Amino acid sequence: MKTRINPEDVFRIVDKHNNSQGAIISILEDVQATYNYLPEAALRIVASRTSHSLVDLFGVATFYRSFSLEPRGKHIASVCMGTACHVRGSRQVLKSFEDNLRVKAGGTSTDGEFSLSTVNCVGACALGPVAVVDGDYYRNVKDGDVSGILDRASRIDGALKMTDDERVFAVSVSCPSCNRSLLNDEHLLDGHPMIRVTASFGRKHGWIRLSSLYGDYRIQSEYAIPKGVVVHFFCPRCHAELRSGRLCPDCDAPTILLLVRGGGTIQLCSRSGCKQHFLDLGG
Amino acid sequence: MITLRINGVTAHVENGTTLLEAAEFLGFPIPTLCHMDGLSPYGACRLCVVEIGEVGQSRLVSACTYPAEEGLVVRTASSRVVSNRKMILELLLASCPQSKTIQDLAAAHEVRQQRFRQEYEDCILCGRCVRMCEEQMMAKAIGFRGRGENRSVGTPFDVKSEVCRLCGACMQVCPVCELRCTFTEPEKAICGGCANLSPPCVDMNEYEDMMCYMNPCVACEIVRRDGELTAKEIDDVVV
Numbered sequence: 001m002k003t004r005i006n007p008e009d010v011f012r013i014v015d016k017h018n019n020s021q022g023a024i025i026s027i028l029e030d031v032q033a034t035y036n037y038l039p040e041a042a043l044r045i046v047a048s049r050t051s052h053s054l055v056d057l058f059g060v061a062t063f064y065r066s067f068s069l070e071p072r073g074k075h076i077a078s079v080c081m082g083t084a085c086h087v088r089g090s091r092q093v094l095k096s097f098e099d100n101l102r103v104k105a106g107g108t109s110t111d112g113e114f115s116l117s118t119v120n121c122v123g124a125c126a127l128g129p130v131a132v133v134d135g136d137y138y139r140n141v142k143d144g145d146v147s148g149i150l151d152r153a154s155r156i157d158g159a160l161k162m163t164d165d166e167r168v169f170a171v172s173v174s175c176p177s178c179n180r181s182l183l184n185d186e187h188l189l190d191g192h193p194m195i196r197v198t199a200s201f202g203r204k205h206g207w208i209r210l211s212s213l214y215g216d217y218r219i220q221s222e223y224a225i226p227k228g229v230v231v232h233f234f235c236p237r238c239h240a241e242l243r244s245g246r247l248c249p250d251c252d253a254p255t256i257l258l259l260v261r262g263g264g265t266i267q268l269c270s271r272s273g274c275k276q277h278f279l280d281l282g283g
Numbered sequence: 284m285i286t287l288r289i290n291g292v293t294a295h296v297e298n299g300t301t302l303l304e305a306a307e308f309l310g311f312p313i314p315t316l317c318h319m320d321g322l323s324p325y326g327a328c329r330l331c332v333v334e335i336g337e338v339g340q341s342r343l344v345s346a347c348t349y350p351a352e353e354g355l356v357v358r359t360a361s362s363r364v365v366s367n368r369k370m371i372l373e374l375l376l377a378s379c380p381q382s383k384t385i386q387d388l389a390a391a392h393e394v395r396q397q398r399f400r401q402e403y404e405d406c407i408l409c410g411r412c413v414r415m416c417e418e419q420m421m422a423k424a425i426g427f428r429g430r431g432e433n434r435s436v437g438t439p440f441d442v443k444s445e446v447c448r449l450c451g452a453c454m455q456v457c458p459v460c461e462l463r464c465t466f467t468e469p470e471k472a473i474c475g476g477c478a479n480l481s482p483p484c485v486d487m488n489e490y491e492d493m494m495c496y497m498n499p500c501v502a503c504e505i506v507r508r509d510g511e512l513t514a515k516e517i518d519d520v521v522v
């Protein structure tokens with residue numbers, strides 16, 4: 001599964017780091033955060049836009065284990081192979097993961113859902129064998145438990161989902177008026193589609209993309225938005241204003257209303273720089 | 284000016300001179316492998332070990348990277364240096380026995396045995412080729428990849444490099460690849476393809492061990508098909 005690379009996204013990452021020397025790791029981290037791995041095409045773009053040669057980028061990318069040159073699955077499963085887990089039978093557990101996913105440790109299942117890896121001790125030896133799936137720890141795992149663990153991880157895929165390490169949700173949102181999805185698959189952040197809406201403030205009117213990770217405030221916007229300005233958000237499909245009746249408890253600006261897939265709403269303060277937001281899954 | 288003593292002889296050298304240069308200036312030979320005039324010091328092979336400091340508190344350093352210091356006492360051929368040097372050569376022999384350079388060095392330093400598991404690596408990671416390509420050829424076509432036991436030298440993504448201009452300098456300076464393209468059996472050695480430009484050297488399949496960065500090989504005009512494909516795919520991806 002090859003990810004489509006939008007060169008503009010890579011340019012933006014490079015520009016953000018101002019082409020400073022020594023920014024090589026930060027640039028690669030941002031590229032990986034965007035695509036979930038380091039696509040060759042993206043590395044070539046970075047090399048052409050910075051003073052870093054492809055050789056150096058590749059050297060760093062292959063040196064650190066946290067970088068991956070292969071697309072990783074939506075879910076990350078790792079089985080502890082540390083001494084304590086090993087003597088308690090983690091080999092069997094790993095084998096069961098491998099059989100269930102039909103992939104060897106270090107690989108990604110053909111459907112792109114799971115990446116399987118091993119780790120050497122996650123520091124929970126007394127609970128071994130330990131498996132970590134999407135940031136959730138499973139203790140005393142037996143080979144028979146594995147399919148259940150994998151099922152559970154796949155199910156959390158719906159409205160809310162834990163990402164691999166950040167422990168934040170990715171929310172799938174839609175417009176409260178027309179109910180169509182606001183996610184944009186062409187622009188990924190941390191491997192998740194971004195929320196794309198239309199924003200207007202002052203005389204400016206353009207697109208804005210918000211991270212779909214709950215609690216993450218990263219945005220990309222056509223126009224720089226000055227701090228403190230109240231922005232109006234519109235659905236790019238039906239052009240209705242995404243507005244709730246409530247005011248922000250911190251700064252009294254109107255709040256934006258988004259529908260969460262699977263039930264509930266999310267409300268964000270419309271003032272740039274204000275981080276007030278609440279998730280209401282009751283509705 | 285810095286004054287130091289090497290093997291009991293006083294030397295006056297410019298600031299920034301390495302111990303290797305100072306010893307050479309006085310005529311004390313120090314064997315080297317990864318060092319090369321014209322390339323930046325790298326200190327990878329440790330063959331140039333020398334002992335510094337007073338007896339009893341001395342330590343071993345690599346002469347090619349250690350700068351001369353005021354009042355430093357250096358020994359280039361003490362028994363400690365010699366035994367360490369021999370061990371380094373023995374280890375080099377264990378990994379790359381087919382290298383003529385290493386064989387000659389081992390013979391010159393009376394290394395008569397090799398007690399480790401025999402391997403046939405085609406690279407000792409001395410970094411000569413990498414520095415040559417970057418510092419003299421200004422190409423940066425090859426570099427180190429990976430780390431630990433997976434460290435290797437080559438082009439990014441193992442595909443034909445766009446910036447390599449097939450100058451051959453990397454192979455020229457390699458202490459190992461003189462006998463590189465070795466078919467599949469390392470002992471048989473000597474590719475000879477380069478010396479015999481037509482007809483083309485050998486079938487690509489015979490070249491499992493090929494380590495030549497001239498991709499495609501100049502002599503045999505091997506084209507790495509998988510590599511080409513990847514390069515094309517990239518064009519498809521970057522719109």
Ligand code: SF4
Binds near residue numbers: 416425446447452
């Ligand atoms: S042949 Fe290519 S890789 Fe080797 S030194 Fe010349 S430019 Fe560099």
Ligand code: SF4
Binds near residue numbers: 408409457
């Ligand atoms: S290929 Fe040759 S020159 Fe390059 S690092 Fe390996 S041994 Fe040294």
Ligand code: SF4
Binds near residue numbers: 463464477484495497
């Ligand atoms: S160019 Fe071809 S024949 Fe010459 S050393 Fe390289 S692989 Fe062997």
Ligand code: FES
Binds near residue numbers: 082085124129130
């Ligand atoms: S060995 Fe598995 S958690 Fe320590």
Ligand code: FES
Binds near residue numbers: 316326330
């Ligand atoms: S010559 Fe000094 S470390 Fe190789």
